[in-house]
Structures are given as C-alpha cells and as structure tokens.
Amino acid sequence: MMLRWRDAMERALYGPNGFFVAGANPAAHFRTSVHASPVLAGCLLRQLVALDEALGRPARLDVVDVGAGRGELLRALRAQAGPELAARLRPVAVERAARPNHLPPEIDWRPEVPARITGLLLATEWLDNVPLDVAVHTPQGWRLVLVDPDTGEEARGPALPPDDTAWLTRWWPPAPAAAPMIREFVSAGGSDPDVASLIVAAEDGGAGGGGARVEIGRARDEAWAEAVGRLERGLALAVDYGHLRDARPVDGTVTGYRDGRQVPPALDGSCDVTAHVAMDSVASAGERVARCAYTLVSQRAALRALGADGGRPPLGLAARDPAGYLRALAAASAVAELTDPAGLGGHLWLWQPVGVPLDPLVAR
Numbered sequence: 001m002m003l004r005w006r007d008a009m010e011r012a013l014y015g016p017n018g019f020f021v022a023g024a025n026p027a028a029h030f031r032t033s034v035h036a037s038p039v040l041a042g043c044l045l046r047q048l049v050a051l052d053e054a055l056g057r058p059a060r061l062d063v064v065d066v067g068a069g070r071g072e073l074l075r076a077l078r079a080q081a082g083p084e085l086a087a088r089l090r091p092v093a094v095e096r097a098a099r100p101n102h103l104p105p106e107i108d109w110r111p112e113v114p115a116r117i118t119g120l121l122l123a124t125e126w127l128d129n130v131p132l133d134v135a136v137h138t139p140q141g142w143r144l145v146l147v148d149p150d151t152g153e154e155a156r157g158p159a160l161p162p163d164d165t166a167w168l169t170r171w172w173p174p175a176p177a178a179a180p181m182i183r184e185f186v187s188a189g190g191s192d193p194d195v196a197s198l199i200v201a202a203e204d205g206g207a208g209g210g211g212a213r214v215e216i217g218r219a220r221d222e223a224w225a226e227a228v229g230r231l232e233r234g235l236a237l238a239v240d241y242g243h244l245r246d247a248r249p250v251d252g253t254v255t256g257y258r259d260g261r262q263v264p265p266a267l268d269g270s271c272d273v274t275a276h277v278a279m280d281s282v283a284s285a286g287e288r289v290a291r292c293a294y295t296l297v298s299q300r301a302a303l304r305a306l307g308a309d310g311g312r313p314p315l316g317l318a319a320r321d322p323a324g325y326l327r328a329l330a331a332a333s334a335v336a337e338l339t340d341p342a343g344l345g346g347h348l349w350l351w352q353p354v355g356v357p358l359d360p361l362v363a364r
C-alpha cells in the first residue's frame, strides 16, 4: 500500500498503534530541552512573569502546552512559580497521547487547543511531529513522494496540488541542481560508470529521490496559525529544530529516533518520525493571524536573554557551601547543554505576541 508521506507519518505516530499514542514514553527515545533541564522552565517562568505584568495580572493566567509529552514542562513551571502566581495559573496540556498517571489534578489534559486563551501558549518540539508531505523534482515537474509504510519503499506519486506548489515557490527555492555539478566532473576527465549512473539518476529524479527532495511545511504553518488564532491576548512560543529559506537542507531531514538513537524513519509505529521545521514560513503564517510582529532567534540567544547563566560558580563557594557549589555547577553544565550551538542551542525560538505590548527578549 503506497501512501503520501503525510498520511504515512500520521498513521505511524498517531494511528491505532502509533508511536506517540500507544504508550511510548518520548523521554525514553529522544532528549528534548524540556527533558534536559529545569533551567528551561526557570527561563520560561521569568518570561511568564513579564507577560503576566504586561497583561495586568489577570485573575486567570492560562499556560497552554501544545504537544505536552508527559506534562513535564507544566509540572516544572508550577513547581517553580511563587504562590501568588501559582494560584492564578491555569495549566493546560494539549496532547494526542493519553493523560499520564499521577499528573497533578490542577493540570488540565485535552486533545485540542482551548478556544480562548489569555496567557502563554507553548509548543516545544511539537511542530516537527506534525506530519508533512515530501516531494521530488522530476523532468515533469514536482511530484509527491509515496511510501510503503511496511517496507519504506518509495515511488513517485501525482503532481503537487496547487497549494503545495505555491508553498514551495515561496518558501523552498531550488537548490543548485546536482546534475550539472556531476557533468562538470565528467567533462574534466572522469569516466567512471558509477558517476554515469548518478547523472542519469539526478536528471531523471529517481523514484523518490535523485532529484531535489523537499519537505512541504504547509501543514505546520496551518497548525501554528490555528493555535495562535486561539490566543485572545498573550504570547505564543514555538521552539524547534528548523531551517530558514536561504539555507534549506539539500535532501530533506525526515528521520527517526528509537531508544535514544537516530535511526532510519520506520513507519510502523516503532519509532519517532520527525522532520525539521521551516520556521520562517511558520512565523509568517502566525504573524498573519496575530497581526503583530514576531521574533525569531536561536535557543542560545533566547536563553541568554532570559537570564540563563552558563558561567562556572566561583571556587570559593565550594569551601563555603559545598552543596550549593555542586548545585551551581550542575546548573552551569545544564545551560551549556541547552545553549550548545551544535546541539539544543541551535534550535529556533519563535515568539508571537498577540494583543500585548511585550519585548519577548526582555524578562524581569
């Protein structure tokens, strides 16, 4: 059975035996910034306090976490909030997976984003798990890539629908083609038969690959715009690994994670299947709904602005307060992990304010 990638991914992650809904604990398979450290919650709490002030300290302050995993971030935020703020917080986890046992009853658990939100809407590593289509360039133009979820085998499908073609035209400009580069190599004296077959594959587009392969982010744009549209006043924040228009990945990014390892993306529900997010197109879609400018920076820059301090504690503290020194050392290494530009620090933070004057990079 051949499916569009979007449908195959939907089934693999959220179908009857889907990876996220059949009981897998995401933290056992991959590590997100939320799993990495309470430092993240501390920074987000500073941001929440600034937002609360900008909103005039409403009697009910919503904190909605879309794609909440096991509710780890909401738990950490509640644990770190002072009593006055905690009493006004309304934490809501939006998840397709079932409510975990032992979640505090104060945390609401739902399958849909609430209709009207005043406060903070969070989406950490949600959008990369929103299923998307894959397309390949062929001499006849762009074609959807179809995939057999049982074998992973791919084939060319129908021509791209007009909405997807419009998305590609705007957001994923063509990369330099492979074929001319290979031809240059041949004309410089290469006559290897393997290279000759590469030329054929590149010119022909191959079955599911060979020609330029792209991931169509329209489904993520729509999901984000829909969520932002539920904010009456407040701030939406998406954190994810992503890319921008002037540096799209050459051959796509779809991959899998299982038991803490990166693996080929099996579509049978046995692993996470994920693809990087075109964060600028997501940002533009949210901005259209919010009618308010967005801010997009690296996680490293965001956490620094929100007060994450990666400096080592002074050695003198070790003599005065050994336990305090060890705590400070652990916090510093957590910040180092969260801000490593080659790892979690390279994630992108997209802030979208709605109806509230707020510079998201200034926390109190």
Ligand SMILES: C[S@@+](CC[C@H](N)C(=O)[O-])C[C@H]1O[C@@H](n2cnc3c(N)ncnc32)[C@H](O)[C@@H]1O
Pocket: 020, 021, 026, 032, 033, 034, 035, 066, 067, 068, 069, 070, 094, 095, 096, 097, 111, 123, 124, 125, 126, 129, 130
């Ligand atoms: C990679 S996990 C991230 C979990 C957590 N936010 C973190 O950063 O550790 C993505 C989660 O998003 C959930 N998810 C995906 N699409 C969703 C949707 N439309 N509504 C609610 N949850 C969704 C999945 O079930 C999964 O638990």
